[in-house]
Amino acid sequence: MNDQQPSALNKPYSVAITGSGGSGAVTAGRILLEAAAHCGYQGLMTRSAGPQIRGGESAAMVRFSTSPVECMGDEYDLLVALDWLNIERFADEIPLSNRSLILCDPKAGEVPALLRSNGAEIREIPFKTFASGLPDGRINMVALGAAAVVCGLPLDAMENSVREVLQSKSPEVVESALRALELGYNHDRRPQIKQPPPGKQDNRWSITGNQACGLGALRGGIKFVAAYPITPASEILEWLAPRLEQVGGALLQAEDELASINMIIGSSFGGVPSLTATSGPGLSLMVEGLGLALVSETPVTVVNVMRGGPSTGIPTKSEQSDLNIAVYGLHGDAPHLVFAPLSIRDAIFTTQWAVQLAEHLQTVSLVLSDQSLGQSQAIIEASEEVDLPLKRSVTDNPGEDYRRYQTVAENISPMSLPGTPDGMYTADGLEHNDRGTPSSMASDHREQLNKRQQKLKQFDYGDYWAEVFGDGDTCLITWGSSTGAVKEAADQLNHSVSKVRVIALRMLAPLQRDKILQLIDGTAKVLVVEQNHGGQLFHYLQSESVLPGTAESLAQPGPLPLRPGRIIRAYQALN
Known part of the structure; x- marks a missing residue:
């Protein structure tokens, strides 16, 4: 087993918690993430579910470190298995090695062979027995206590997080959870906590990507939202509904996506900054309405939280496969704006910028988030609001010869x-x-x-169109949620003999072609990294004559996330 404590964190520490529907795997993951935050760490929690959307098996994956965490790593240090129901569905999503540790209950049955084969250490703890000795005892809380010891998180931080996450429950449920947590924590103290964690930071937020998009929308001035619920975008609407009321706005659940896009066009025509949120199937239905907004120069913003496609596809998994429809999907010559947040924290700024540019330029803004960003939760540094001098040009005195679409x-x-x-x-x-x-x-x-x-x-978008990291004769170009894994891969490479430059595109249309060409000028190799099957960004850049003839594509479809090691291997194959 890897005995390195996360308090020593030369590297992030990764934990996966799995179980059947109702076992509380995701709740345990949330508590673990919040406890890490209480101890001063930054972190990320992603979640995974089977094809049922509701019910069935689920998994929570948590990674934390003393520095920002924007992706999952190449393997997990700890797997906490509440049971073995359909664990094989997560085998590829939770890679283990002989450095990993598995905590499990002997009463859950034999450890599946596919988990034994990787050489991970297996430690059996009687979760069920401990839980059954308590009124309303929960297996997940016992397991969480045992996991906290392995992770080096103190009991008081875990207890505070239990109270926070379960605050909507009855006092009896919370008390039972605390007792179960303590039983698991005190059962086996190997390895002992070697040194204290960094200490709580006051300027940290716990936020999901969907919440971040909602906050960015409010900062951008959105006052009306009409939308139809769809996985994985619905949480944007749930988060915005009460908060729009607080700023004098409103949210309306439309009968379908056709209604929602036309409602926000009407609201915006009346002078109210408006937005809708959807996913791939809904965006397809909105295309005709987007053309109406564009030709009438009525500003609207659509946040599209991408999922595996086409058609109904894989609603609970992530994939960057809506780039083509976002860039090319409108009929006719229809120039518009397309953006993609580079991280959960960046979703705040990117959505704000998209809204305010739509208002200022009187056009359509599409924001391409995805399930990985939208439904993941992160502990981040607080995001300061950026003051952007962008607003809609409205006339109070048009005059008798008013020409709405006059060239000015x-x-x-x-x-x-x-x-x-x-x-x-x-x-x-x-x-x-x-x-x-x-x-x-x-x-x-x-x-x-x-x-x-x-x-x-002709508009000057400044330096916001992309983030650029490092300097070297090999350039990695990426976009959206792939940025975290690409940055981590580049960081590992830059700490070795290799030097790598990363260009992470926040603005995808209109493409800032000349600026990209300037950045890749003189580089010997270019690799375009993205999470879809067809290499959509790669071919888009090729069509705009941006890439050199030697450029190559690393296009990996969902549902598996891009990992730093996969990117490093692709880089090494170039050289």
């Missing part, structure tokens, strides 16, 4: 809101002249196409 400086013509004197105009899906009057004249069509294109192309 920066191609951003002021909007008038309903009820403004002399400010009436047509805003529908037909091509139009500068007044908004429907027109099929080639000159009007060309003028409006140019206007909608140039306002996005």
